[in-house]
Amino acid sequence: MSFRFFSKISRARTRERILRERLSEPLHLNLLSCLVAAVGSFESKVYFDLVLRNHNAYCLLQAARFAKRCGYSAFTAIEFGVADGAGLMNMAEIARKVTKATGIKIELIGCDTGAGLPPPVDYRDHPDFYRHGGHAMQDFNQLRAKLPAWARLVIGDIAETVTPLLSEIRPDCPLGYVVIDVDYYSSSVACLKVLSGPAELYLPEMLLYLDDIGSPLHNPWQGELLAVDEFNAASEMRKVCHYNFLRQSRLLKNAPWIDQVFLLHVLDHEHKRKVREGAPTVSGNPYLRLPRSSR
Numbered sequence: 001m002s003f004r005f006f007s008k009i010s011r012a013r014t015r016e017r018i019l020r021e022r023l024s025e026p027l028h029l030n031l032l033s034c035l036v037a038a039v040g041s042f043e044s045k046v047y048f049d050l051v052l053r054n055h056n057a058y059c060l061l062q063a064a065r066f067a068k069r070c071g072y073s074a075f076t077a078i079e080f081g082v083a084d085g086a087g088l089m090n091m092a093e094i095a096r097k098v099t100k101a102t103g104i105k106i107e108l109i110g111c112d113t114g115a116g117l118p119p120p121v122d123y124r125d126h127p128d129f130y131r132h133g134g135h136a137m138q139d140f141n142q143l144r145a146k147l148p149a150w151a152r153l154v155i156g157d158i159a160e161t162v163t164p165l166l167s168e169i170r171p172d173c174p175l176g177y178v179v180i181d182v183d184y185y186s187s188s189v190a191c192l193k194v195l196s197g198p199a200e201l202y203l204p205e206m207l208l209y210l211d212d213i214g215s216p217l218h219n220p221w222q223g224e225l226l227a228v229d230e231f232n233a234a235s236e237m238r239k240v241c242h243y244n245f246l247r248q249s250r251l252l253k254n255a256p257w258i259d260q261v262f263l264l265h266v267l268d269h270e271h272k273r274k275v276r277e278g279a280p281t282v283s284g285n286p287y288l289r290l291p292r293s294s295r
Helices: 005-007 012-023 027-039 042-047 055-071 086-102 140-146 157-169 184-193 222-232 255-261
Strands: 074-080 105-112 153-154 175-180 202-210 238-242 259-264
Touching: 012 027, 027 042, 042 055, 042 086, 055 074, 055 175, 055 202, 055 255, 055 259, 074 086, 074 184, 074 255, 086 105, 086 153, 105 157, 140 153, 157 259, 175 184, 184 222, 202 222, 202 238, 202 255, 222 238, 255 259
Parallel strands: 074 105, 074 175, 105 153, 175 202
Antiparallel strands: 202 259, 238 259
């Protein structure tokens, strides 16, 4: 295991969370996880939640699968709210592994004010929960130097940078995954404008991770959840909803991040209008093959 892994679990809060999640899972799955951690493929490690920042691992890999299914060879991922850049560098490391596993290239963009949280606008920004100036970036030049060539950092007020950013996304590398980690309602509203471009700039189903909805204080009338509700109300052909049945499809079902993964459905995307080809499905009825006496 890497130094980064041991550095991460050295934090008491992280250790407590990992133990709480893992010890609530069946013993045999935890034992099997040890084997997968030692000799498993990258994709199997994602399946067993063995990649740090599980949400990034799952969403980037799933976005690559969505892209391949639709015939794309690349997609773009954006993190809004970079802070000191640990999440962005984690995404870059995972993206490299996803490309190796799937052949799908990933272009990565991080967006941040660089100065931390602005003053809250009103109660909708959760001023009772977040502090002005929090999560300020310490050295964005150093972070830029550490990023790979296919990743970049955009510094500035998101309300001002999101429109130029959207104009740079290409149809051959559509948006496939967005992380919103900006705490505030007002900042989330600005981030969600990136979802309002022409349909060809997105995968028909695009993954969205809302970081700041996991506290009992979060609710549909403040913060990121309110911003999403208003986006859905204002947009006829773009709708954000929870990723249906994601928890049921996961091997390890108790991780909180599962509830923070959403999908943007681009209803005006050409792939949504394609008629499915091939022979029609035949359901069959096994009862018709039974002797009359046993029906």
